[in-house]
Amino acid sequence: MALLEIDDLHVGFPAGGRMVEVVRGLTLRLDAGQALGLVGESGSGKSQTALAVMSLLRKPLRVTRGSIRLEGQELVGAPEATLRHFRGGAMSIVFQDAMAGLNPVFPIGTQLMDVLAAHRGLTGRAARAVAVEALEMVGIREPAARLGHYPHQFSGGMRQRVLIAMAIACRPKLLIADEPTTALDVTVQAQIVELLHELRQKLGLALLFITHNLDLMAEICDRAIVLYGGRMMEEAPIGPLFEAPLHPYGRALLDCVPRLADEPGALHPIEGAAPTPGRLGEACPFAPRCGLALPRCAEEAPPELAFGPRRAACWRLVP
Amino acid sequence: MAALLARLFGSLGVLVAVSLVLFALIHANPVSPARVVLGNDASEEDIAEFNAERGLDRPVAAQYLAWAGAALRGEFGRSLVDDTAITRTIAQTMPVTLELVLWAFLVALAVALPLGIVSALYEDRWVDHLARALATIGVSIPGFWLGLMLIAWGAVGLGWFPAGGYVSWEMGAWPHLRAMVLPALALGLYYVAIISRMTRSAMGDVMLAEHVRVSRAMGLGRGRLMVYTLRNALPPVITVAAMSFGYMFGWALIVEQVFTLPGMSRALLNAIFRRDYIMILDIVLIITAIFLLANLIADALHRLVDPRVAR
Ligand SMILES: Nc1ncnc2c1ncn2[C@@H]1O[C@H](COP(=O)(O)OP(=O)(O)O)[C@@H](O)[C@H]1O
Numbered sequence: 010m011a012l013l014e015i016d017d018l019h020v021g022f023p024a025g026g027r028m029v030e031v032v033r034g035l036t037l038r039l040d041a042g043q044a045l046g047l048v049g050e051s052g053s054g055k056s057q058t059a060l061a062v063m064s065l066l067r068k069p070l071r072v073t074r075g076s077i078r079l080e081g082q083e084l085v086g087a088p089e090a091t092l093r094h095f096r097g098g099a100m101s102i103v104f105q106d107a108m109a110g111l112n113p114v115f116p117i118g119t120q121l122m123d124v125l126a127a128h129r130g131l132t133g134r135a136a137r138a139v140a141v142e143a144l145e146m147v148g149i150r151e152p153a154a155r156l157g158h159y160p161h162q163f164s165g166g167m168r169q170r171v172l173i174a175m176a177i178a179c180r181p182k183l184l185i186a187d188e189p190t191t192a193l194d195v196t197v198q199a200q201i202v203e204l205l206h207e208l209r210q211k212l213g214l215a216l217l218f219i220t221h222n223l224d225l226m227a228e229i230c231d232r233a234i235v236l237y238g239g240r241m242m243e244e245a246p247i248g249p250l251f252e253a254p255l256h257p258y259g260r261a262l263l264d265c266v267p268r269l270a271d272e273p274g275a276l277h278p279i280e281g282a283a284p285t286p287g288r289l290g291e292a293c294p295f296a297p298r299c300g301l302a303l304p305r306c307a308e309e310a311p312p313e314l315a316f317g318p319r320r321a322a323c324w325r326l327v328p
Numbered sequence: 329m330a331a332l333l334a335r336l337f338g339s340l341g342v343l344v345a346v347s348l349v350l351f352a353l354i355h356a357n358p359v360s361p362a363r364v365v366l367g368n369d370a371s372e373e374d375i376a377e378f379n380a381e382r383g384l385d386r387p388v389a390a391q392y393l394a395w396a397g398a399a400l401r402g403e404f405g406r407s408l409v410d411d412t413a414i415t416r417t418i419a420q421t422m423p424v425t426l427e428l429v430l431w432a433f434l435v436a437l438a439v440a441l442p443l444g445i446v447s448a449l450y451e452d453r454w455v456d457h458l459a460r461a462l463a464t465i466g467v468s469i470p471g472f473w474l475g476l477m478l479i480a481w482g483a484v485g486l487g488w489f490p491a492g493g494y495v496s497w498e499m500g501a502w503p504h505l506r507a508m509v510l511p512a513l514a515l516g517l518y519y520v521a522i523i524s525r526m527t528r529s530a531m532g533d534v535m536l537a538e539h540v541r542v543s544r545a546m547g548l549g550r551g552r553l554m555v556y557t558l559r560n561a562l563p564p565v566i567t568v569a570a571m572s573f574g575y576m577f578g579w580a581l582i583v584e585q586v587f588t589l590p591g592m593s594r595a596l597l598n599a600i601f602r603r604d605y606i607m608i609l610d611i612v613l614i615i616t617a618i619f620l621l622a623n624l625i626a627d628a629l630h631r632l633v634d635p636r637v638a639r
C-alpha cells in the first residue's frame with residue numbers, strides 16, 4: 010500500500026446547472042519517503058489537487074468523484090475532526106505565498122507551539138524545546154531568540170523557512186509543497202529547494218512537489234506527473250522524462266526550458282493559450298495546441314497507457 | 329511609547345485649537361449676554377457695568393488667557409447669567425451623562441461583538457440575515473423615536489421600567505439601574521448596528537486571509553482558529569468602537585431629553601438659550617476632551633493588538 014493513493018480524482022464547481030471540472034480523473038501513488046513532482050502550466054489544476062488532498066478546497070470547489078487515501082484511510086468525506094488530526098499531523102503543506110502565510114499579530118514561537126499543542130499535546134518548556142529544534146532544522150539562526158519575533162521581522166525566505174518548520178514540526182509522513190519558491194528571490198529559491206531535499210532525507214518525508222519549473226523539480230524529485238487541463242498527460246521517472254518524453258505536451262514543456270546550448274534569444278513557447286475549465290469537452294485538452302493531433306484527439310479522451318514505470322495518455326501512443 | 333506621547337500632545341493641541349475657535353466664534357456673535365440677561369430696555373451704563381463686573385470689557389485675548397489659566401486649575405469659571413460656579417454644574421450633570429453613555433457602550437459591545445462574530449462564521453445563514461435585518465433597523469430608526477417606542481413597550485406596556493426620570497444610587501442599586509435600562513438601549517441600538525457590521529466584515533476579511541488557511545492546514549482546533557482570526561479583525565473594530573463612544577455623547581443629549589435625565593443636556597440647552605457662553609464653551613470642550621481620550625485609548629489598544637503598529 011502506497012502512502013498516498015489518489016484514484017480517479019475529480020474536483021469541480023457547479024456553474025450554470027452543470028459541473029465545471031478543474032481536476033479530471035487524476036490517479037497517482039506516492040510511496041513513503043519518495044518525491045513526486047506535479048508539473049504543468051498555471052491553471053492546470055496542481056493547487057486544487059493539493060488542496061483536495063488537504064481537504065482545504067475553497068467554497069464552490071469540491072471533490073465531485075474519486076478517492077484520496079493516506080495510509081489507507083479515506084480522506085474524501087471524512088469528518089472534520091479526523092481531517093484536523095491529519096492536517097499538520099501525518100500530512101502537511103507549504104504554500105506559495107510565504108509573505109502572507111504567517112499570522113501577523115502573533116510571535117512565530119506561539120504559532121509553532123500551537124501546532125505542537127494541537128498534535129503532540131506539548132506545552133510550556135517541552136513545546137519550546139521542540140519549536141527551537143524545528144527552527145534549527147530549517148536553518149534559522151539563534152532560534153531561541155527568534156521565537157518571540159513577529160513575522161514582519163523576517164524576510165520572505167525566512168518566513169518560508171518558519172512555515173516549513175511549522176509543517177514538519179509534527180513529523181508528517183507526507184509534505185506537500187505547492188510552488189514553495191515561486192514568490193521568492195531566485196537566490197533564495199535554490200536554498201529552499203535544497204532545504205526541502207535535506208529534510209526529506211533526514212526525516213524520511215514523502216514529498217509532493219508542485220511547480221511549473223522543471224529544473225527545480227528535477228533537482229528534488231524522483232518521478233513526475235505532467236498535468237494539463239486537469240488531466241494527467243504523462244508520468245515518468247525524472248531521467249527518462251527529460252531524455253524522451255512520451256507525450257507531445259511533455260515534449261513541448263521541455264522545449265520551453267531554455268538550455269545553455271541554445272543560441273541566445275531562442276525561446277520555444279507553446280503556441281496557443283492554456284485551456285479554460287468548463288470549455289473542455291471529452292477531448293484531449295492539449296489537442297487544440299498539439300502539432301501531432303489526430304482527428305480522434307479532438308473527439309475522445311485518450312486512455313491511460315502503462316509502459317513499465319511510465320504512464321501516458323495520448324492517441325499517438327495507442328498501437 | 330514615544331509615539332503615544334506624541335499623540336497625547338497632539339490631542340492637547342487639538343483641545344487648545346478648539347477652545348480658541350470657540351472663543352473666537354462666541355465673540356463674533358452680535359447678541360451679548362448682557363442683552364439677554366438685562367433685557368432690551370437696559371441702558372448703556374447698565375450693560376457696561378455688567379460687562380465690567382464679569383471682565384467682558386477686556387480684550388478678547390486677555391479674556392481667553394484668564395479663562396484658560398483657570399481651566400488648567402480645574403476652575404471652569406462662573407456662569408455669566410446667574411453667577412453659579414460652572415465646575416459645580418458640571419460635577420452635578422456630567423456623571424449622569426457619563427453613566428448613560430457607559431451603559432449604552434457596554435450594551436452595544438456586549439451585543440455587537442458576538443453578533444458580528446456569529447454572523448461572519450455563519451455567513452448567509454439565518455443568524456447572518458437576522459443580524460443584517462437588525463442592523464438595518466438599528467441605523468434607520470432615529471434615537472428619539474426609538475426612545476419613545478421603548479417607553480411605550482417597556483414602561484407603559486410591560487411596566488418593567490420607569491418611563492423616565494433619574495433615580496439616584498442612594499435609592500438603591502436596582503431602582504437606579506432599572507431607570508437606566510431603556511435610555512441605554514435607546515442610545516446603544518444604533519451602535520450595535522454599526523459595531524456588529526464592522527465586526528462581521530473585518531472577521532469575514534480575515535477568514536479569507538492566507539494565514540488563516542495555513543492555520544487550518546496545520547490542524548489547529550476551532551478555539552485557536554477563532555483567537556487567531558479575531559485578533560486580526562480587532563483593529564477596525566476598535567477604531568469604530570472609539571468613534572462610537574465619542575459620538576454617543578452627542579446623541580446622549582437627545583436621549584436625556586426623551587427620558588428626562590438630569591444630565592449635561594439640560595445644562596447645555598439652558599446655556600444655549602441664555603447665551604451663557606462660558607458654560608457652552610466648557611461643556612463642548614469637555615465632550616471634545618472625552619472624544620480625544622477615547623481615540624487615545626483606541627490608539628493604545630491598537631498597539632497592544634498589532635505588533636506592526638508598535639514600532
Ligand atoms: N475558487 C475557484 N472557483 C472557480 N475556479 C477556480 C477557483 N480556483 C481555481 N479555479 C480554477 O481551477 C483551475 C485550476 O487551478 P489551480 O489548481 O489553482 O491551477 P495551478 O495548476 O496553477 O495551481 C484554474 O483554471 C482556475 O481558474
Ligand SMILES: [Mg+2]
Pocket residue numbers: 055056057188
Ligand atoms: Mg497553483
